[in-house]
């Protein structure tokens with residue numbers, strides 16, 4: 001089987017190389033027209049067209065969400081009574097406000113599509129596969145905002161998948177970076193307008209509340225655990241200096257390494273926001289996002305396979321220990337075994353900067369993006385055909401889940417303001 005597996009991997013890589021121009025065009029079209037979360041209509045249509053033109057894929061446009069899609073191929077192979085193995089690849093394609101594809105999600109879409117095409121090409125060689133195999137591509141919107149994958153999870157989109165792959169652009173190749181749990185909140189202060197010079201005493205200053213809230217949180221930061229994060233912006237702060245602002249608005253992201261600590265960080269910042277309202281006489285509304293992002297549940301079996309395949313293609317892997325951002329893929333890994341490796345794109349630029357936008361649209365990124373897609377397809381082939389690999393992946397996932405359940409029993413998700 002080892003030789004056959006090698007030949008299949010070669011076939012997947014060759015097919016990705018053969019499709020490289022179309023794949024580049026796909027990423028380029030998404031990059032040239034950046035769209036915000038849940039508004040990715042053109043990216044959705046571009047990907048739907050891509051899979052429709054590839055032939056053989058069953059494509060569901062607007063799958064469960066307006067800008068999500070699903071493309072499936074197969075099943076192929078297997079005898080009667082064998083259970084189906086459904087391999088999933090994810091495409092993200094939302095951009096950031098003002099700076100476009102500064103997180104390279106156009107390249108995530110490309111790796112997901114390329115890896116799926118590569119796996120399909122290998123599976124098409126006509127072998128008698130021991131079990132029925134299906135390939136599924138899910139287009140998952142709004143990673144940079146509410147987390148479309150969490151909505152899709154709730155809608156059952158991941159229920160029939162056995163393993164899920166995606167890869168994220170970065171400054172390095174890493175099988176895992178500690179993406180943390182996150183909950184977002186919008187804070188609205190309502191005050192009363194008045195002439196700021198003639199009768200300021202009649203006003204209730206909502207900007208003052210926002211500034212106090214910002215300062216309260218900054219003061220709180222010193223007392224947070226080193227890997228907890230709170231960061232925010234003031235979105236509205238008034239309209240004219242001579243009108244006491246009657247409205248202000250902030251948005252904050254709250255992050256902890258485990259979702260189990262989110263209630264604690266939320267309780268602490270809520271106190272900061274309420275205190276600002278009390279001090280200024282404003283009323284306050286706290287609007288927490290409908291979805292919480294969870295940290296990634298690691299699958300070392302998948303990571304090791306990916307690393308081995310990546311190294312065979314020339315990748316240099318580094319180990320990252322520092323907490324990173326967050327991803328709605330974290331929630332996926334609580335339901336299905338999966339990996340979310342990071343990949344170098346030929347630039348030292350940092351994500352969420354204009355320089356990264358340029359790098360994710362540059363021709364240089366293509367070599368690295370396709371190399372990553374090849375490593376994903378090869379890893380999927382290992383999962384399918386390396387003896388015992390799928391069982392090992394599933395067993396590790398099961399063990400992680402039962403550890404998780406035990407920890408949740410020991411430490412339920414409760415809000416506490418810890419006293420020293």
Ligand SMILES: NCCC[C@H](NC(=O)CCN)C(=O)O
Pocket residue numbers: 103143144145146168179182184253324325326327
């Ligand atoms: N509110 C969701 C923000 C998600 C965002 N994701 C990334 O940057 C992708 C890399 N993990 C974040 O700010 O972490």
